[in-house]
Amino acid sequence: MTIAFWAAVALLLGGAMLFVLPPLLRPPVPKRSVSSPMEAxxxxxxxIDAELAQGALSPSKHEQALQELQARVVDEVGEVEEPAPVQNTPQSTAFVLAVALLIPAGALAIYGFIGMPSALRGDEGAMASRGEQSPHALTQEQMEAMVEGLAQKLQKNPNDPDGWHMLARSYVAFNRMPEAAxxxxxxxxxxxxxxxxxxDYADVLAMVNGRKLEGxxxxxxxxxxxxxxxxxxxxxLAGTAAFNRGDFAKAADWWKQLLATLPPGSDQAKTVQANIEQAQGSGGATVAARPAAPAPAAGPADNGAAAAAGASVEGxxxxxxAVKGSIAPGSVLFIYARxxxxxxxxxxxxxxxxxxxxxxxxxxxxxxMTPQAKLSLHSDVMLVARISKTGDATPKPGDITGSLGPxxxxxxxxxxxxxxxxK
Structure with a gap:
């Protein structure tokens, strides 16, 4: 390490002490309480609801805003404790001196243990071994942990309908339909x-019951x-239920009411119009091959009742x-795009x-699985197939996988x- 480096370190640590030590020499100020993320x-x-009622937001923008808000709160939610009372006892001189010595020493020790001192020597291999993964990317395990944190909070404070609705949507995103219900x-x-x-409750119950809306x-x-x-x-959903029991006239009536709420000429409107014509014509035999209701997690913008035209991949x-012999009886095949x-x-x-x-x-x-994560919003995707011995959506050692793309x-x-x- 160079003399210039250590000189820079000394300057930075000295500057840091100017911010750390003065507050320790003053009596502390009582902290203000922190508001609950759920209140915010x-x-x-x-x-957001008021903007929808005033016409400032379309139904699709309203739903998108709610989804983004919910995602932020799931990330932030946790136990918020009231700050403990603070005693106005002055810090001793010995304590302040100890802090002044320990902070620089501790910072250098931690840097030497988990940092990259080899980078100062031009060791590019050490830098490369860190990889290029974005620090903001969340793994599926991290997202599931956030959801479990919300579930635990609701177990302790169950009187929160907004929280339960958010938890249910999160379970749907991970295809945990019974828990979502x-x-x-x-x-x-x-x-x-x-x-x-x-x-949303009706849609998830239908998924749990084999996509049946009856009852x-x-x-x-x-x-x-x-x-x-x-x-x-x-x-x-009402149109789909009527269609499934063979009441095509009623199905067409429900979908006409839906059509009146959609922007004229939109993809959703075109899809619903096609379903209406098929239900009125030949009895809708071809509609059964494509659901007239939205996906389980769909919001108002997705109630066109079928996939957007052309937004699909097939194969x-x-x-x-070489791996065919590794398939265990009862294994599940997942095929997905990301x-x-x-x-x-x-x-x-x-x-x-x-x-x-x-x-x-x-x-x-x-x-x-969610209105903000669907094929029609992307031009290129990766395809993944995976065989799970346990039927778990989370990859585990022993699973067989393959990918294609973009x-x-x-x-x-x-x-x-x-x-x-x-592996």
């Missing part, structure tokens, strides 16, 4: 008559429409002979029986090969 969430949500039940019990909670899910949808007759997601998945920019949040995901390989697949917005959204006849065992 409620205030900001009320402002339980969270929606609590949110609905604490905020009865909320059309968004009712519609309790349809009752929740009709309850939501009593609270808000123009609620887009509820209108889409086949096969397994290499952004080509490196984000690991799936844009669309399929779950298949691994025993049926090779299989054909089509990924589109109907398989999205590929253009809209690509067809893609060939994805499972050829690697996760």
């Amino acid at each position: 969430y409620r205030e900001q949500r009320a402002q 339980q969270a929606y039940e609590k949110a609905n019990a604490q905020a009865p008559g909320n059309p968004q909670i009712l519609a 309790r899910p349809e009752q929740l949808v009709l309850e939501a429409l009593k609270a808000d007759p123009k609620h887009q997601k509820s209108l889409a 086949s998945v096969a397994i290499a002979d 952004p080509a920019d490196g984000s690991r949040m799936p844009l669309a995901i399929l779950r298949e029986d691994a025993g049926k390989l090779p299989v054909r697949f089509k990924l589109d917005d109907s398989l999205a 590929v253009k959204v809209g690509a067809r006849d893609l060939k994805l090969v499972l050829n690697e065992v996760v």
Whole structure:
């Protein structure tokens, strides 16, 4: 290390002491209490809802704003404690001197242990070993830990319908539908008559029941429409429920009401219009192949009831002979697309029986987990296939995986090969 380096270190540490020591020589000031993140969430949500009511926000922008707000609060949420009372006892001179000596010594010791002193010697290999991973990138495990933190907070303070709704949406994003249904039940019990909670709850219950809206899910949808007759997601689901039981006239009627709430000429409006015409015409046999209701986590902007035109990728998945013998009975095959920019949040995901390989697949917005993470918002994606012995969506050693990409959204006849065992 050079003399210039140590001179710079001494200057910086000396400057730091000018900020550290004076406060220690003064009596401390009592701290102010910290407001709850959930209180801030409620205030900001009320402002967003007000902008929607005033027409300043479209339904799609309103939903997007809510999603972004919820993501921030999930990140920030945690136990907020009131600051302990502070005694106005002056710091002793001995303590201040100890701090003045220990801070520089401690900083240098920590730097020598976890820092990169080799970089000062021009050791490029040490720098390269750190990798180029973005410090802001969140892994799936970190995101799941954030969700679990919110769940634990709600167990301690359960009287929070907004918190339960946020937790339910988070569970949906990780495809944990039974847990999402339980969270929606609590949110609905604490905020009865909320059309968004009712519609989301109905959608998740349908997913848990094999995509069937009959019974309790349809009752929740009709309850939501009593609270808000123009609620887009509820209108889409009501039409789907009527279509599934063969009442095509009623399905067309619900979808006409939905169409009236959508911007003329939009992709959603075109899709709904096509569904109406098919339901009125031949009985809608071709509609059954594509869901008329939005994906489970979809918000008002996605209630066009089907994937955006052309926003899909299609192909086949096969397994290499070298790893074919590693498939255990009952294994699950996951096929998903994620952004080509490196984000690991799936844009669309399929779950298949691994025993049926090779299989054909089509990924589109109907398989999205959140309104802000879907294929139609991207031009290029990475395709991943993975065989899980346990059926767990989180990769584990022993899983078999394969990837392809980047590929253009809209690509067809893609060939994805499972050829690697996760270590």
